[in-house]
Amino acid sequence: MGLVIVGASLAGLRAAESARRSGWDGDITLIGAEEHLPYDRPPLSKSQLDRGTPDAVVPLRSRAELDELGVTTLLGSPATGLDTTGRTVLVGETAVPYDALIVATGATPFQLPGAAGLAGVTGLRTHAEAVAVRRALDEGARTVVIGAGFIGSEIASAARKRGLPATIVERLDVPLSRSLGPEPGEICADLHRAAGTDLRLGVGVSGLESAGGRVTGVVLDDGTAVPADLVVVGIGVRPATGWLEESPVALHDGDRGVLCSATLATSVSGAWAAGDVAHFPNSRFEGDLMRLEHWTNAAEQGALAARNAVAAPGVAPEFLDTIPYFWSDWYGHRLQFVGTPRADQVVTLGPRGPGAIVLYRRGTQLAGVLTIDRPRDIMKFRRLVMEPGSWEEALFQAKERVEAAV
Amino acid sequence: MRIDVDRSRCEGLGMCEAMAHEFFEVGDDGFVVVRDDSPAEGQRSFVRAAIDSCPVSALSLRD
Structure with a gap:
């Protein structure tokens, strides 16, 4: 048996590396929904949208490096359930036993209702989605981004960098005003306008227009239609915890993220969580319950969760008191x-x-x-x-x- | 032991400065400047953690 890490992205990889660095010599199994070895996501909405980027995934660690680290991977196979009594993770028909478990399944973008199966409509979370967006831009797509968040803003930026028309549709009157405040939100809006992005604020999406199974436009709830060859949906994410719903692992009432202590322990023994999926009280910020979708957070939490997961009995666990940090590149x-x-x-x-x-x-x-x-x-x-x-x-x-x- | 910076990779994100500002500082041009490239024995694990925190793997330690 050994350490099982569910989620083969940055947090999961850092967990594996950190466990070995802490002296863990048992098995390590890394389970991932995507078929790729762990890769870096920030470039997906930045440099990887540039013309001429190769399609191949460049993993954070090669297969040989993971072999050397003694990490067994189970990729292209999302976890489907968890039995905390028998200490097994279910991956379809396969049961993977664990002594210690780290939940690092990240989050899944919200979909636009009615968009399923329509070509030209995508989120941007995975390498495959980044390739799809880049190819559409290569073909000169008129781009509509739904949601004026950070990733959506980076996609609009990528379109404008190529001189292509870009529109952002945002339900709020000021972009990012809920997360950054009204005045900084106005500054962000001006960055878009200065770059020639058409910013449609205070308006929602009522539907999509299509022809022959391909999107051709976005209909706004004020009745106007914006022509589009590429629609990128960036209206937020939901923690990827569907596989835990039947388990006793406590989840957040609102977004169903995993509720953790400041040591990243979940509500069940032998299980920790890390990255976008985890809510934790941050003692540095008066115990605010935080769930962060940042690169730095995934890296730090993956490493800390693993150190606590493999610590010898009786060793005091490490507490997280982190200062969140993120960056975004626009125009x-x-x-x-x-x-x-x-x-x-x-x-x-x-x-x-x-x-x-x-x-x-x-x-x-x-x-x-x-x-x-x-x-x-x-x-x-x-x-x-x-x-x-x-x-x-x-x-x-x-x-x-x-x-x-x- | 010396700290190496790969300027072709550095994006000036500043994680190294956040972790160890005695050794690293991002300049106005958006690239890291190494303020002290030969950490003393007792500071190496601290500097190593800062190097490992780089989101674009632009830093390394050389013997």
Whole structure:
């Protein structure tokens, strides 16, 4: 028996590596729904949409490296159930026994109702989907992105980079206003407009037009229609936990993510969770329950969950107290965020556009920072996040930085 | 032991600076600058963790 990791992406791979680094010498089995070895996802909506990108998957670790690490893979075969009493993961007809289990199944994009089976409509989560989007762009697709989130914005950016028409349809009046706040959301909207992306705000999608099984347009709920050869749906994701619904593993009432403690232990013994699938209380942010869909989070949680999963009995578990961090690239601009946007006040300094620094205050502390095109500055602010009384210092530093000669 | 940067890979994401700002800093041009490329014995595991955190594997340690 041994360590079984369900989910063969970044969190799962880091879990396997971390278990070995911690001295685990038992079996490690990595189970994945996709047929590929673990690969990196951030480039899927960035460089991999560029013309001329090869179709082949470049895995994070080669088969030979995984062999050397002693990792057995079971790919192209999603887990279908979990028996916590018998400690087995069900993969179709196959039962895979475990001593320790790590749930790292990630999340699945929400689909647009009525889009099933229609060519030219896709999400963007997997390598195959990135290839489909790139091929459509190669053919000069008129692109409509549904949802003005970070990945959707990167896809619009990829279309505009090639000079192709891009439209973003967003139900909110200001993009990202719920996650970043209204003023930063306006700054994001202006980045789209400046790049020539047609931003349709405060409007939903009522249907798709098609001909011969291919999408030809998106109908908005104000009655207008936007012609489209490619529709990318970016309206959020749901934790991929359908296979756990019949198990006693406690899931979140809202999104059905896995509820974890700060050690990433699930509600059942012998099972941990990591990555996009996991809710955890973050002690650095007053115990806020967080579920993060960030690269850095998947890497960090995969490693920590595995260290706790393979720790010798009696060894105190490690606690997660992480500062969230993510980045996104739009139209040649770099957006970076550290900390949390859940705040009492949001203050924007500097230009309302590239060069902006947005500070998020919680009590007397800096809770989060958004920067646009300030790669040198962002990590300086990270050191102030949730430090007692750091707000005034953060304001001072931000003013200094925006006033410094560019 | 020395820290190597592959500038063709570096995207200036700053994870290394987040983990070990005594050794790494992202510059205005969006590339990492190594502030101290020869970590002392006692700091190597710390620097190693920062190197391993790079999302684009642009950093390595050389003996």
